[in-house]
Amino acid sequence: MLRKPLNGADETRPAMPVDTTALSRRAGVDFAALEHDLREVLAGEVRFDAGSRALYATDASNYRQVPIGVVIPRSTDDVVRTVEICRGHHAPILSRGAGTSLCGQCCNIAVVLDFSKYLNRIIDIDAEKKIARVEPGVVLDELREAAEKVGLTFAPDPATHSHNTLGGMIGNNSCGPHSVMGGRTEENVLELDILTYDGLRCRVGTTDAETFAQIEAEGGRRADIYRRLRALGERYAEPIRRCYPDIPRRVSGFNLRALLPGSSFDLARALVGSEGTCVVVLEATVRLVDSPPARTLLVAGFPDVYAAADAVPEVMAAGPIALEGMDDRLVGDIESMGLAPGNVGLLPEGAGWLLVEFGGADRDEAEGRARALMERLERAEPKPSMKLYADAAEAQRVWKIRESGLGATAHVPNERLTWEGWEDSAVAPENLGRYLRELRALLDRHGYRGDFYGHFGQGCLHTRIDFDLETADGIARYRAFIHEAARLVSGLGGSISGEHGDGQSKAELLPIMFGDEVVQAFREFKAIWDPDNRMNPGKVVDAFRVDENLRLGTGYDPRPVETRFAYTSDNGDFARAMLRCVGVGACRSKKGVMCPSYMATGEEMHSTRGRAHLLFEMLRGETLTGGWKEPAVKEALDLCLSCKGCKGECPVRVDMATYKAEFFSHYYEGRLRPISAYAFGLIDVWSRAASHAPGVANFFSRTEPFAGFAKWLLGIHPARRLPAFAMEAFAPAFRRRRPPAAAGKPLILWPDTFNNHFHPEVALAAVQVLEHAGFEVRLPPVRLCCGRPLYEFGMLDRARRYLLRILDALDTQIRDGLPVVVLEPACLTVFREELPQMLAGNEQARRLSSQVFLLSEFLEQRAPHARFGTLARRAVVHGHCHHQAVIGMDAEAAVLKKLGLDYEILDSGCCGMAGAFGFEKDKYDVSMRCAERALLPAVRAAADDTLLIADGYSCREQIVQSTARRPLHLAEVLRLALKGE
Structure with a gap:
């Protein structure tokens, strides 16, 4: 662990703040005046504060450039006004969707236009014409889901399909596995509504002779653009035809083939892949294709990835709709990282694999095509x-194995960090085997490590490489390698980019691939659209060198900090943990658990990525200078529900719940916390006190005017009701009961604060279930609490004392190997997640962590043959966020299946209550938006005789406080089955 504290102005090493006045002069832009003018006229949001600028300083690339400011337009008119005002100040413009670009396209010293929050409508889908009109902020999966309703889809589908935007796909000419079926984005864009920096707005697409003549006759700026582009296409026709590789995945460079004589003179297609360097896209009309109703997957295992690549032409001749490949190094890293658990065993024998998907009108047709290939x-x-x-x-x-590629290669245990830089090269499919062999030899010569996987059907390779981007020698080696790699792929008639574009990381290499003459054509193409070079300058054309603006670089020197958690997965280094986030933005998805506050607000700062970027900038100490007291970080983390969704779903296992607890432990050092922190964080203390007179406690907490005063004092929303204490807690009720005559194997049932003091019926039901399964139920010898609520408020010193007390009280039982059964998922994750990190190196902590089970886990692992009867009923199941993200729902599903229930596990994510979160007045709206996304509508729609199952106390409380229904814990459901109800 690192040693020096980070305390803002008290830091022993002084902060290095960004001088915005100096930046303003250097950029030739008066930042303050520009911000004022934008605020005067825009209906959208104008953000020039340090926190917002830090949020948008990087994307998923190796690069970092702090922007001038951020504009989040509410309408197309806002976009037009923004460009007009920026033009008046000579300020650069950067269009941005989800910010998932891997080559530095989405970071710049510019005014960032973020289209994702408001300009995200599907304007129209015409099923007959197979087209859709969309705004640039539309998420790809939302378009695909809407199109699937009429049997159509948008063919390109990069790995970020759950959260990337159509505007970003158009900017980067995105592809994905199913571009085998329908081509790159450029082949699926029919028309664009565009805006130039100098104010021209028009629609562009294919242009026949008659249309061209009409435009020319109208005169003006539009006619000038058309004339000059046609002339450019004629002037450079020969080198364009000669130098553009004829392969499926040429994404590098501008699409100048669309301007060639004899072509359809398609300016929409020419602008796709221009990475925001030429125009702003306001709207797009895109082509949809038939979505195969049935799909079948064939996986073929080969002796190595080279043999798999050699087989690609034969496989492609069978007409698959997707063909992916991967090597044994990737699969090995997936296993070592614990990603896609249990899935790797599905692969056939081999050390290189092809995943071949076939489509058909029905299952028989799709399967028949697969079997025909198998015969060949x-x-x-x-x-x-x-x-x-x-x-x-x-x-x-x-497919999850293949989709684990980024997570498996970005943070390999005991290895150097890996980076993009040679991430998506492409060759003709028939040359892929040779290219992989020669690239592996090149990697070996440079001493680099990289797994091979990608879109083999179109000759596109993905790999992240362990470049050293912090030392001068390492950066020089990186430059030398990518230049050699560019010559290698170009010599094979390939492309330096087959999917992610050029941005900054590939632009320097364009002359190697295309030659100086075509690169000059790129320069002229951009100048025709953007003569002032204000549209995303320094990218693609006249770009920064690959070793400029590095996110790290030789100047990277994060301030050392002392931490409460051990961060064992990051070598005990909090700064290294902040490098986990590579920026692909999976946390911006609207499905799953991660990230509930982003789902509710649509704000970048409430995504896991946004929070990770702010913490990174906090350690860097330039744009954000407040250290552990930084208000921008505090604001972002305040709405984190500590759901642990990121720990379970982030491809690189960013653990924001832990980072939040760490930050708040320092933020409140020397300060009083809000009174609600003491009220909710110490709920175990107050519950024990209330248990002596629960009737009195309930009277004052649930009767007006006392209840209203208590809620006002504690900052609780008026719509919330304070939960009632049980008239008798579980522990004394357990000790009063008559134990069974025959004692089984002993175990400890953990009497958590919530099921002990508020819902003792759950714990009592668990006792019956466990005794029926043949176990002797014991309780801890003294009152204990895992301290889960303490983490939400950063009370880590007290939390550590709680854990030490548990180890002391259960010392003998832990050494005897007694299993501990926990009913509350949030408590279980304290033992699985926080305990080993708070008490790293403590063997008793390690033992206890391995001996703790959730009820369903315990029954499946230790009593798989126990029978509880059946329940012929419907059930709707909501998984606690920790249960879904960290533990998984497999054991729960297995137990429910044995009961004979017709159950559905909701994709409901976090319920929004999250302990104290949903009670707090200023978080109530976000809490309810989380709940209304899926959970509460499903509860209201459930029939009266449908069982509602939720193991989390907070989840049950959210349902009870928001509907007329009472959900059950799994223990209560099992008891129902025992009773035959």
């Missing part, structure tokens, strides 16, 4: 091992 491959040399996955759920598990 049976005669191939080498003959692959093969498995066919017709079951959609099983096929999705296999």
Whole structure:
């Protein structure tokens, strides 16, 4: 662990604040005047504060540039006005969607236009014409889901499909696995509504001779653009035809082929992939394709990835709709990282694999195409091992292996961090095997490590490489390597980018691939659209060098800090933990657990990525100078629900719940916390006190005017009711009961504060269930609490004392190996997650962590043959966020299945209550938006005789406080089955 405290102005090493006045002069822009003028006229949001600028300083690339400010437009008119005002101040413009670009396209010293929050409508879908009109902030999956309702889809589908935007895809000419079926984005864009920096707004698409003549006759700026572009296409026709590689995945450079004589002179297609360097896209009309009703997945295993690549032409001849490949290094890293657990075993034998998906009108047709290929491959040399996955759920598990690529390669245990830089090169599919062999030899010569995977059907390779981007020698080696790699791929007739574009990380290499003449054509193309070079300057054309503006670089020197958690997965280094976030933005998805406050607000600062970027900037100490007292970080973390969704769903396992607890432990050092922190954080103390006179406590907490005063004092929203204390807690009720005559194997049932003092019926039901399963139930010898609420308020010193007290009180039982059964998922994760990090190196902590089980886990692992009867009923199941993200719902589902229930596990994410969070007045609206996303509508729609199951105390409380229904814990459901109800 690092040693020096980070305390803002008290830091032993002085902060290095960004001098915005100096930046303003250097950029030639008066930041303050620009901000004033934007605020005067825009209906949207104008953010020039340090926190907002820090949020948008990087994307998913190696680069970092702090922007001038951020504008979040509410309408197209806002966009037009923003560009007009920026033009008056000569300020650069950067269009941004989800900010997932891997080559530095989405960071710049410019005014960032974030389209994702408001300009995200699907304007129209015309099923007959197979087209859709969309705003640039539309998320790809939302378009695909809408199109699927009429049997259509948008073919390009990069790995970020759950959260990337159409505007970003148009900017980068995105592809993805199913571009095999329908081509790159450029092939699926029919028309664009665009705005130039100098104020021209028009629609562009294909231009026949008659349309061209009409535009020319009208004169003006539009006619001038058309004339000059046609002339450019004629002047550079020969080098364009000669130097552009004829391969499926050429994404580098501008699409100048669309301007060639004899082409359709398609300016929409020419602008796709221009990365915001030419125009602002206001709207797009895109092509939709038929979505195969049935799909089948065939996986073929080869002796190595090179043999798999050699087989690609044969496989492509069978007409798949997707063909992905991966090597054994990737699969090994997936296993070592614990990603996609249980899925790797589905792969057939081999050390290189092809995932081949077929589509059809029905299952028989799709499966027939797969089997026909299998017959041909049976005669191939080498003959692959093969498995066919017709079951959609099983096929999705296999796809999860491939989708784990980024997480498995970004933070490999005991290895250097890996980076983009040579991330998405492409060759003709028939050259892929040779290219992989020669690239591996090049990597070996430079001493680099990199896994191979990607869109093999179109010859596109993905790999992250362990470049040293912090030392002068390391950066020089990086430059040398990518120049050699560019010459290698170009010599094979390939492209330096087959998916992610050029931005800054590839632009320097464009002359190697295209030659100086075509690069000059790129320069002229941009100048025709953007003569003042104000649109995302320094990217693609006349770009920064690859070693400028590095996120790290030789100047990277984060301030050392002392931490409460051990961060064992990050070498005990909080700064390294802040490098976990690579910026791909999976936390911006609207499904799953991560990230509930982002789902509710649509704000970047409430995404896991946004919070991670702010913490990174806090340690850097330039844009954000407040250290552990930094208000921008505090504001962002304040709405974190500590759901642990990021720990479970983030591809690189960013653990924001831990970072939040760490930050608040320092933020409140030397300060009083809000009174609500003491009220909720010490709920175990108050509950024990109330248990002596629960009737009195309930009278004052639930009767007016006392209840109203208590809520006002504690900052609780008026719509919330304070939960009632049970008239008798679980522990004394347990000790009063008559134990069974025959004692079984002993275990400890953990009497958590909530089920002990508020819902003792849950714990009593668990006792019956466990005794029925043949166990002797014991309680801890003294009153204990895991301290879960303490973490939400950063009370880590007290939390550590709680954990030490538990180890002391249960010393003998831990050494005897007694299992501890926990009913509350949030308490279980204290033992699994926080305990090993708070008491790193403590063997008793390690033992206890391995001996703790959730009820469903325990029954499945220790009593798999126990029978509780059946319940022929419907059930709706809401998984506590910690349960879903950290533990997984498999054991819960297995127990419910044995009961014979017809159950549905909701994709409801976090319920929004999250302990104290949902009670607090200033967080109530966010809490309810979280609940209304999926959980509460499903509860209201459930029939009266449908069981509602929720193991989390907070989840049950959210349902009770928001509906007329009472949900049950799994223990209560099992008791119902025992009673035959």
